[in-house]
Amino acid sequence: MNLLILSVFIFDALLLCVFINLLMQLRLLRKNPDAQSKERRDDVGKRTEKMVITAMMLAFALALKYFSITLPLMGSNGLRFGFAGIFTVFPAILFGPLYGGITSALTDLLGFFMKPSGDYNFLFTLMAFIGGFLKGLLWLLLKKTGKKFGKGVKIALAVIMCAFLAFGSSVVISLNRDGIIHGMIAHTEDIPVKDEMVAKLDAREVGAPTRFVGMLTSTKGAKSYQKNFATYANLSVFGTALVGLLGLAGIGIDALLDLCRKKKGKTAASDDIFVRILMCMLISGLIVTTVNSKILIELYGIKAPFLIYWLPRLAEEIIVCTLQAYIAAAIYRALEKLFRQRRYI
Numbered sequence: 001m002n003l004l005i006l007s008v009f010i011f012d013a014l015l016l017c018v019f020i021n022l023l024m025q026l027r028l029l030r031k032n033p034d035a036q037s038k039e040r041r042d043d044v045g046k047r048t049e050k051m052v053i054t055a056m057m058l059a060f061a062l063a064l065k066y067f068s069i070t071l072p073l074m075g076s077n078g079l080r081f082g083f084a085g086i087f088t089v090f091p092a093i094l095f096g097p098l099y100g101g102i103t104s105a106l107t108d109l110l111g112f113f114m115k116p117s118g119d120y121n122f123l124f125t126l127m128a129f130i131g132g133f134l135k136g137l138l139w140l141l142l143k144k145t146g147k148k149f150g151k152g153v154k155i156a157l158a159v160i161m162c163a164f165l166a167f168g169s170s171v172v173i174s175l176n177r178d179g180i181i182h183g184m185i186a187h188t189e190d191i192p193v194k195d196e197m198v199a200k201l202d203a204r205e206v207g208a209p210t211r212f213v214g215m216l217t218s219t220k221g222a223k224s225y226q227k228n229f230a231t232y233a234n235l236s237v238f239g240t241a242l243v244g245l246l247g248l249a250g251i252g253i254d255a256l257l258d259l260c261r262k263k264k265g266k267t268a269a270s271d272d273i274f275v276r277i278l279m280c281m282l283i284s285g286l287i288v289t290t291v292n293s294k295i296l297i298e299l300y301g302i303k304a305p306f307l308i309y310w311l312p313r314l315a316e317e318i319i320v321c322t323l324q325a326y327i328a329a330a331i332y333r334a335l336e337k338l339f340r341q342r343r344y345i
Contacts, residue, residue, distance in 0.1 A: 053091070053095075054095065054102070057087045057091050057103060058088075058107060058110075061084040061085075061088050061103070061111075062107060062110055062111055064082065064084045065107070065114065065115060066114075066115065067082075067083065083324075083327075084107055085285075085321075085324045086324050086328045088100070088103050088104045089277065089280065089324075089328055090328070090331075090332075091103040092104075092139060093135065093139045093277070093332075094344040094345070095136075097134070097135075097137045099136065100132035100133055100135045101131075101132040102129070103132055104131055104132025104133075105125050107128065108128035124292060127288050127292055127295075128288070130287075131284045131285065131287070131288040132284075134280075134283065134284035134287065135280045135281065135284045138279060138280040138283055142279065142280070153272075153279065157247060157278070157279075158247075158248065160247070161243065161244040161247035162248070163244075164244035165240070165244030165245065166244075167240045168236065168240040168244065169241065171210075171212070171233070171236045172184060172237045174206070174207035174208070174209035174210045175210055175213070175233055175237075177207065178200075178207060180233070181233065186230040186234050186237075187230060188226050188227045188230045189226075191225075191226040191229045191233075192226075194225035197225070197229065209236070213229065213232050213233045213236055215308060216236075216308060217232050232312060235312065236315070239316070239319050243318050243322050246322050246323065247278070250274040250275075250278065250329065251274065253274065254272055254274045254275060254329075257333075258272070273329050273332055273333060274326065274329040277325045277328050277329050277332065278321065278322065281324060281325050281328075282321045286314065286317060289310075289313050289314060290310065290314070292313075293309055293313055296309075
């Protein structure tokens with residue numbers, strides 16, 4: 001049944017492209033009836049090609065909404081990692097902000113009707129459009145920057161990734177020193193009960209990293225406290241460390257590829273591609289996550305302070321964006337030659 005629904009959406013998306021193509025052709029004929037027919041065909045053909053590719057990316061994103069993996073390093077609940085964002089970013093970086101905004105908004109809207117979760121709210125679709133639009137806008141801005149700016153960004157990102165790695169290490173050291181966990185992974189059964197843990201936190205018998213995890217967990221009920229503490233502890237340890245490792249690996253791979261190109265006497269606009277895609281996805285993602293967190297608090301009357309509710313969502317967004325950017329950069333490099341032939345980049 002899911003395959004049938006997906007096929008219908010793909011077919012409808014392609015029909016929509018054909019319909020828009022016809023409308024554009026009619027508009028061009030009315031606007032300039034004396035224009036050469038070849039120029040009209042080329043113009044309409046390029047627009048049609050962009051819409052068809054966008055529809056295909058939309059179809060991939062919708063299909064992958066059904067599939068997600070749970071990273072077991074994030075505690076008992078795990079961290080869900082989706083693949084849809086990998087394909088919604090391509091219309092933005094290939095065809096511009098408007099295509100990116102429309103693709104992200106349609107992915108949110110159609111994805112909800114294909115797989116509903118809770119009540120629909122137009123504000124989230126609007127924020128999805130803004131996020132996709134920002135990706136395209138940031139990509140255009142980053143394309144105009146020089147090599148010095150790119151090197152500066154890489155150095156800044158490397159420092160930030162090292163800070164993530166250091167933070168994850170400090171949390172696991174603090175949790176072990178305070179006797180909260182034994183080893184690298186926090187298990188629910190090893191976490192003290194809520195009253196005992198809160199007493200330790202209030203008496204400041206534990207280190208600052210442990211208090212940070214406790215702050216994220218302090219609003220949870222007694223029954224779920226241990227489970228949530230383990231989840232946030234593992235998220236703080238492995239989540240931040242994973243971001244740091246993947247970020248440094250991506251920057252290192254980009255640097256090696258850049259060095260290989262220079263040795264071969266080649267230069268390409270795709271140098272630092274991982275960094276640029278990561279910045280586009282990360283900046284837009286953090287803005288959207290921050291606004292969506294505020295909307296959820298106001299909409300559902302969540303009593304948790306904004307900072308406590310926002311920080312775990314922020315951490316998850318950083319992790320997911322880093323992973324998605326890593327995969328998107330690999331796809332971009334694999335299809336770079338085709339993109340250049342079609343003059344998308």
